[in-house]
Amino acid sequence: MALRHAVLGALLDDELSGYELAKIFAVGVANFWHAAPQQLYAELARLESAGLVAGQEVVQRGRPNKRVFTVTEAGLGELAAFAAAAPKPLLIRDELIVKVHTVDFLDTATVVAQLHERAREAGARLALFEKMLVRLRGDLDEESFLREGRRIGPYLSGLAGCRFQREMREWCLHTARTLAGRAPDRPA
Amino acid sequence: MALRHAVLGALLDDELSGYELAKIFAVGVANFWHAAPQQLYAELARLESAGLVAGQEVVQRGRPNKRVFTVTEAGLGELAAFAAAAPKPLLIRDELIVKVHTVDFLDTATVVAQLHERAREAGARLALFEKMLVRLRGDLDEESFLREGRRIGPYLSGLAGCRFQREMREWCLHTARTLAGRAPDRPA
């Protein structure tokens, strides 16, 4: 159960409500941990009753009240224990690559369209991550920030996001070009 | 339930037993679909009773007999239907990146060691994928193979694997260097 650690990690810098957390996790690859909103509400409840986060009601006008959560001392301890343990292997599941793998038996046009769509998404996420990095490093250049910055964890994970999305976009475009450039499989 | 499509995809080129499939999926990122052995035995049973694969007993000497599976016509139809549908978004879960995200609150040395270990793994997988690509394209160069080859799906998905593992390795090494080069967080 490592969702809890992803949630704790997301709450380190900001107090967030379940709804706000859900938006961050919806971007999904953001923290390299995908999770559905319902999981987050459930996990926050569990974390709170375990004393790893503390919730506080925020009264709002014009919109429903919300409960925001902070990591407690015990929560930090939980993170430390998590870091000490051997990490589970990376888990990845991608239907699109499965389709490409089997593409010689399929209608190529559909897969090409899906590759373009994925490339577009990857580009959008790349832009988001790059904007985030600029925000995090402020007026320092990257090198100085990584040498002297106080909080570099989110920057380093953001760099992973950029790399990943950039490669994803390029692979999709290259693959789409390759498939589109071959003998068409649907007769006119 | 898209595990079934990953399994069908893996069975397109070779007849495989549950055990052999498990080894392929254990490499995990191989087909970009992680799955545990027990899932595969269960899924093969389901696919067989649905008529999407056909199993055949292979008698062996010196080792236990096995049942190998082939994709049926109905199985190919299932794959075509799968390809036509919108792909589910990429799913990724990586404990190591979560640790890096929270690294400013943790013992750095442990995380650095885990980054080196991951870099090593990524390098090993990269080598495997590259060997596979050479085998697939035979005596053609990549460009010609992608233009003229009959079965390019596995090659294209293999290219994704190479890109991904290469980026993973470089990000791990860069991140480890960055963390190790900062002021030590454990007093002598």
Added chain:
DNA sequence: ATAGGCATGTAAGCAGTTACATGATTTA
């Protein structure tokens, strides 16, 4: 002799997804 690989499964439990439910406010 013992460890590791080949080979297939069952059963129990936990994690994750999908559908349902509610209701106010703002924007188009």
Added chain:
DNA sequence: TAAATCATGTAACTGCTTACATGCCTAT
């Protein structure tokens, strides 16, 4: 007035993981 956003949850189901179970053969 309809749709989107904010906000939080429950319930049912499906998918995934872990532990258990068995047994033969080969290599060290």
